[in-house]
Amino acid sequence: MSVFTQLSAEQAAAWLEDYALGTLETLEGIAEGVQNSNFFLTTTLGHYVLTIFEQVARDEVPLYIQLMAHLAARGIPCPEPVANRHNAFITDLCGKPAVIVSRLPGRSESSPNLAQCAAIGAMLADLHRSAQSYRGALAHQRDTAWCIGVAAQIEPHLNTDDAALLRDELRHQQQFRPDDLPRGVIHADLFRDNVLFAGDRVSGLLDFYFAGVDDLLFDLAVTVNDWCTTPAGARDSERNRALLAAYATRRPFLDSERLAWPTMLRAAALRFWLSRLHDLHLPRPGDLVVQRDPDAYRTILLARRATGASQVVTCAAGGQSLLTLP
Known part of the structure; x- marks a missing residue:
């Protein structure tokens, strides 16, 4: 979430006249x-979030809105889109598609405890299972092909060591990433700041606008890399175990996934190292844009590469197989 389009209170108030949400x-x-x-967005009738879509193609916006509605109907705590007086969820604001969604209760946790790690593991599995019946044709916009394209754009900006690391990791992914793992709609960006908690209960999953069809295991790797990593990039074994065990109780892992x-894990680290490098070297103009440190995910990628030869151990977790690294 950022602000690339400037919006005044007067513009927002005029736009809100088409909604039955009170006054700004x-x-x-x-x-x-x-x-x-x-x-x-706070009005006389409630609290909401207003999103102006900057990069999502106009004809793809309804797919994301429909996905959130699909998941919410199945008990996943997603923001609920709000229709205007003409029963439309998506309208134009500043010449771009925009949507209002409900603002969910709770707060994000920068240092989640073990119970919260378990809760997000279980919730992610529930999301994957619930999304299997979604019929929208959502392509994952940040897949391996995207990584290859972005790498070509940013490599001229990198030092020799980083350029060599990037080329080597791309070769590894193209050679060793399987193409026969379970697939479905994934969130693709389930970082700690996109999850709300009420105590140890997940009360909200936010920002579905990177969602798309990809390996379910990739979604889990994105989540683990953020939720279960120490500042030095190493794996936090207790958080890792809690999250993966809870996930496996809802959706057991295949041998191919283990x-x-x-x-x-390396693929997920590469994706976010690349996106942060892209934002650093080829930034988009905007207000209130947080610049995220690419070196954090370079560190994670190096740590995952260092443990890449480690054996995958199968453990008991509620009668199911558990992914873990020694």
Whole structure:
């Protein structure tokens, strides 16, 4: 979540006249994230989030809105889109598609405890299972092909060591990432700041606008790399075990997934190292845009590469197989 499009309170108030949400009280830009312009919107009738889509193609926006509605109907705590007086969820604001969604209760946790790690593991498995019946044709926009394309753009900006690391990791992914793992709609960006908690219960999953069809294991790797990593890039074994065990109780892992786990952790680290390098070297103009440190994911990628030869151990977890690294 960021602010790339400037929006005044007067513009927002005029736009809100087409909604039965009362009158505008406050409008506050949200600085986190990298893709769309987002605002906390408070009216006389409630609290909402306003999103102006900056990069999502106009004809793809309804697919994301429909996905959230699909998941919410199956008990996944997603933001609920709000229709205007013409029963439309998506309208134009500043010449771009925009949507209002409910603002969910709770808060994100920068240092989640073991119970919260377990809760997000179980919730992610529930999301994967619930999304299997979604019929929208959502392509994952940040897949391996995207990584290859972005790498070509940013490599001239990198030093010799980073350029060599990038080329080597891309070769590894193209050679060793399997093409026969379970697939479905994934969140693809389930970082700690995209999850809300009420105590140890997940009360909200946010920012579905990177979602698309890909390996379910990739989604899990993205989550583990953020939730279960020390500042030095190493794996936090207790958090890792809690999250993976809870996931496995909802969706047991295949042998092929256990074998692919080290490569998938590397793939997830590569994706976010690349996106942060891209934002650093080829930034988009905007207000309140948080610049995320690419070196954090370079460190994680190096750590995952160092443990890539480690054996994958099968452990008991509620009668199911558990992915873990020694």
